[in-house]
Amino acid sequence: MNALLTDLYQLTMAAGYFAAGKQQDTATFEFTVRRLPRGRNFVVIAGIHRVVEYLLGLRFTPEEITYLQGLPNFRNVAPGFWEYLAGFRFTGDVFCVPEGTVLFEGQPVLNIRAPLIEGQLPETFLLSAVTFETLIATKAALVAHAAQGRDVVEFGTRRAHTPEAGVLGARAAYIGGCAGTSNVLAGFRYGIPVMGTSAHSWVLAFDSERQAFTQLQQLLGDRTVQLIDTYDPLEAAKLVAELGGPLWGVRLDSGDFVQQSKQVRKILDDAGLTSAKIMASGDLEEHKIEELLAAGAPIDAFGVGTELATSADAPNMGAIYKLVEIESQGVTRYTAKHSPQKSTLPGAKQLFRYSDFDLLGLHDECAGGSEAMLKPLIIGGTLVREMPDVASIRRRAQENLDPWPSEPKRMGRSHALEELEKKY
Amino acid sequence: MNALLTDLYQLTMAAGYFAAGKQQDTATFEFTVRRLPRGRNFVVIAGIHRVVEYLLGLRFTPEEITYLQGLPNFRNVAPGFWEYLAGFRFTGDVFCVPEGTVLFEGQPVLNIRAPLIEGQLPETFLLSAVTFETLIATKAALVAHAAQGRDVVEFGTRRAHTPEAGVLGARAAYIGGCAGTSNVLAGFRYGIPVMGTSAHSWVLAFDSERQAFTQLQQLLGDRTVQLIDTYDPLEAAKLVAELGGPLWGVRLDSGDFVQQSKQVRKILDDAGLTSAKIMASGDLEEHKIEELLAAGAPIDAFGVGTELATSADAPNMGAIYKLVEIESQGVTRYTAKHSPQKSTLPGAKQLFRYSDFDLLGLHDECAGGSEAMLKPLIIGGTLVREMPDVASIRRRAQENLDPWPSEPKRMGRSHALEELEKKY
Numbered sequence: 101m102n103a104l105l106t107d108l109y110q111l112t113m114a115a116g117y118f119a120a121g122k123q124q125d126t127a128t129f130e131f132t133v134r135r136l137p138r139g140r141n142f143v144v145i146a147g148i149h150r151v152v153e154y155l156l157g158l159r160f161t162p163e164e165i166t167y168l169q170g171l172p173n174f175r176n177v178a179p180g181f182w183e184y185l186a187g188f189r190f191t192g193d194v195f196c197v198p199e200g201t202v203l204f205e206g207q208p209v210l211n212i213r214a215p216l217i218e219g220q221l222p223e224t225f226l227l228s229a230v231t232f233e234t235l236i237a238t239k240a241a242l243v244a245h246a247a248q249g250r251d252v253v254e255f256g257t258r259r260a261h262t263p264e265a266g267v268l269g270a271r272a273a274y275i276g277g278c279a280g281t282s283n284v285l286a287g288f289r290y291g292i293p294v295m296g297t298s299a300h301s302w303v304l305a306f307d308s309e310r311q312a313f314t315q316l317q318q319l320l321g322d323r324t325v326q327l328i329d330t331y332d333p334l335e336a337a338k339l340v341a342e343l344g345g346p347l348w349g350v351r352l353d354s355g356d357f358v359q360q361s362k363q364v365r366k367i368l369d370d371a372g373l374t375s376a377k378i379m380a381s382g383d384l385e386e387h388k389i390e391e392l393l394a395a396g397a398p399i400d401a402f403g404v405g406t407e408l409a410t411s412a413d414a415p416n417m418g419a420i421y422k423l424v425e426i427e428s429q430g431v432t433r434y435t436a437k438h439s440p441q442k443s444t445l446p447g448a449k450q451l452f453r454y455s456d457f458d459l460l461g462l463h464d465e466c467a468g469g470s471e472a473m474l475k476p477l478i479i480g481g482t483l484v485r486e487m488p489d490v491a492s493i494r495r496r497a498q499e500n501l502d503p504w505p506s507e508p509k510r511m512g513r514s515h516a517l518e519e520l521e522k523k524y
Numbered sequence: 525m526n527a528l529l530t531d532l533y534q535l536t537m538a539a540g541y542f543a544a545g546k547q548q549d550t551a552t553f554e555f556t557v558r559r560l561p562r563g564r565n566f567v568v569i570a571g572i573h574r575v576v577e578y579l580l581g582l583r584f585t586p587e588e589i590t591y592l593q594g595l596p597n598f599r600n601v602a603p604g605f606w607e608y609l610a611g612f613r614f615t616g617d618v619f620c621v622p623e624g625t626v627l628f629e630g631q632p633v634l635n636i637r638a639p640l641i642e643g644q645l646p647e648t649f650l651l652s653a654v655t656f657e658t659l660i661a662t663k664a665a666l667v668a669h670a671a672q673g674r675d676v677v678e679f680g681t682r683r684a685h686t687p688e689a690g691v692l693g694a695r696a697a698y699i700g701g702c703a704g705t706s707n708v709l710a711g712f713r714y715g716i717p718v719m720g721t722s723a724h725s726w727v728l729a730f731d732s733e734r735q736a737f738t739q740l741q742q743l744l745g746d747r748t749v750q751l752i753d754t755y756d757p758l759e760a761a762k763l764v765a766e767l768g769g770p771l772w773g774v775r776l777d778s779g780d781f782v783q784q785s786k787q788v789r790k791i792l793d794d795a796g797l798t799s800a801k802i803m804a805s806g807d808l809e810e811h812k813i814e815e816l817l818a819a820g821a822p823i824d825a826f827g828v829g830t831e832l833a834t835s836a837d838a839p840n841m842g843a844i845y846k847l848v849e850i851e852s853q854g855v856t857r858y859t860a861k862h863s864p865q866k867s868t869l870p871g872a873k874q875l876f877r878y879s880d881f882d883l884l885g886l887h888d889e890c891a892g893g894s895e896a897m898l899k900p901l902i903i904g905g906t907l908v909r910e911m912p913d914v915a916s917i918r919r920r921a922q923e924n925l926d927p928w929p930s931e932p933k934r935m936g937r938s939h940a941l942e943e944l945e946k947k948y
């Protein structure tokens with residue numbers, strides 16, 4: 101369980117809310133895309149599967165409670181607090197956009213209505229889990245869009261911020277539009293297509309490039325992708341041409357891709373290997389892919405690693421999780437933060453989506469002809485929606501990205517939300 | 525187990541090496557800092573604990589093997605390959621720099637000498653695990669250095685690339701020089717000091733700021749840190765002054781820190797709270813901290829989140845894991861890659877460290893008066909070094925950073941290495 105995978109202040113506040121007798125207050129917290137990742141005008145929401153796993157599994161073990169009891173922040177807790185933690189379960193309601201939904205700046209991802217402590221504790225985990233997969237799905241969408249229908253394979257686990265993040269990143273990259281991943285565990289766990297054949301070490305491990313290429317062909321047949329830049333790419337391409345089929349194609353991993361791909365294409369074509377493909381990998385991202393294709397590089401598929409697995413140009417985004425309503429002893433207060441540059445809107449919200457327009461309103465409003473995007477996910481601590489498989493989530497994302505959102509969608513605020521904002 | 529947490533091509537090559545009868549070849553792979561993270565001239569190596577956990581725990585479960593058997597890459601594997609995987613254990617030798625060591629560009633982190641497949645498979649996991657923690661430890665060193673002896677607390681789990689990466693990032697940040705972390709699981713698991721008191725939601729959840737501040741003080745006594753920017757920071761500071769002790773201090777999380785901290789300091793001092801501290805947090809990193817201190821902001825401690833937890837200005841580095849030697853049927857070949865911009869040096873290497881000079885030599889050389897930095901970690905698949913606790917690793921890092929490496933250390937190559945390079 102992951103009950104301690106949170107910031108200390110969440111647990112400090114839990115002890116404080118308990119001491120103040122506020123553990124029965126009903127709070128609504130809202131997870132919002134306050135600022136988009138740098139250089140994006142939309143995000144593809146991913147990582148919702150982890151919201152469900154986390155909230156439904158949230159428990160404190162005896163060892164965890166013993167650890168907390170030893171921390172100075174918990175010297176003065178009120179009687180009953182440790183028993184409360186020992187029996188802790190998430191019993192609240194979660195309304196959430198489906199994974200694969202495209203959202204724009206200022207839009208809500210989910211809201212949680214629950215007893216105050218149950219709503220407070222998940223902040224840290226949920227922000228990280230959803231933000232990370234959303235960053236990667238969004239980056240993948242940009243890269244796949246740049247590839248104009250050519251396959252993009254996610255190759256980035258070795259650069260991910262931990263190998264485990266690589267697995268989740270591979271899932272998100274697939275949702276965003278990649279054709280597959282090199283990450284085997286992502287294939288095993290999520291049913292994502294896995295791809296990959298050989299590295300430079302393969303070529304180096306044999307006495308000759310010829311021997312390395314022949315052995316790979318024997319193993320893989322028409323799935324063979326020869327990596328041709330260990331020594332001289334053109335010499336290697338000639339060797340591939342000489343060996344002939346079966347063959348999927350070749351991979352370039354360094355050098356001038358435009359010039360090399362054209363030369364290699366000619367070598368393959370001259371040998372009659374017109375259906376052999378050329379894949380390129382190595383420090384690629386959407387802008388480089390655009391340039392390569394604009395320069396007429398005959399590249400059929402791209403392997404994208406570092407830049408995708410870390411969303412390197414925008415490795416974080418301004419997602420927030422804020423208290424927007426609290427009901428204490430029958431009285432509801434709407435809450436907002438007025439700090440400079442960091443203000444928030446009061447009240448639990450709903451996002452109403454029309455084809456050409458979004459409306460941000462209050463959660464209990466109704467906007468005819470729109471789709472209410474925050475849908476019930478967990479009610480009273482129980483999952484109420486069947487979790488879609490990753491292929492379905494990917495389809496949803498691809499539908500959301502067609503037509504391509506080259507500009508932010510217009511969004512207005514409902515009258516009721518504006519009135520509430522004036523009051524709080 | 526994490527046997528599938530790798531790139532597919534590692535397993536494809538494993539099948540190919542096995543088919544080619546090369547599984548008994550002895551290979552040496554080397555993990556090298558090829559390019560430093562952008563804007564750094566050194567790195568603080570972290571994440572070695574995961575190398576040990578991973579290599580000693582590497583096993584294939586029956587379910588994992590069944591999954592692999594269904595993949596098209598493994599249709600033509602040689603007889604005995606699946607039995608080989610089922611019995612797979614890492615039996616090789618690992619020489620590695622101790623965690624907390626400061627390294628410079630072009631220096632080796634570790635080398636693995638093992639049967640070819642055992643050396644090949646770990647590439648993906650090791651690159652990700654060590655690179656990530658190294659990035660964070662290095663960023664933490666920069667941030668802590670900028671704070672000039674003031675405490676820096678790692679606050680970034682919510683921005684980490686998965687919550688689990690936040691735990692490992694907190695560990696690395698502590699090694700790099702942070703005084704503690706807000707991540708409770710990092711405290712539980714690694715014994716790192718954990719810190720944190722309350723969020724804006726705490727203030728919002730009560731009917732008044734006064735009530736919120738009073739409740740927190742009752743709970744935390746002289747550890748109380750009042751967050752004063754939910755509404756008006758100066759009004760909140762006056763309230764803190766009026767309430768008096770017990771108190772650790774206040775936290776500012778937005779706005780003009782220079783101006784605010786000076787005004788708040790005066791309010792606290794005028795009330796006799798001269799020992800109350802001011803903490804600042806919110807989008808901080810080493811450059812902003814330097815500016816704040818240069819402008820005379822009376823800030824006593826910093827909370828650093830996003831920029832630290834993602835090493836946002838340099839979210840990746842050019843670490844490589846390459847085959848450098850292979851011994852096949854009694855014959856040793858030294859291997860190097862000659863691709864443009866991506867060439868590698870042949871031969872298993874050792875880093876010899878003198879006080880003012882580093883020497884990159886071959887693994888079996890001896891350089892009198894130097895310290896050989898790659899030390900035996902695992903021999904014959906068995907751990908041979910006691911793993912230090914995180915506090916010891918942190919001390920090592922801090923010793924390595926004193927004096928501060930404001931310039932890259934000079935490094936030469938041994939005669940033997942230069943001769944080998946000419947030959948391969």
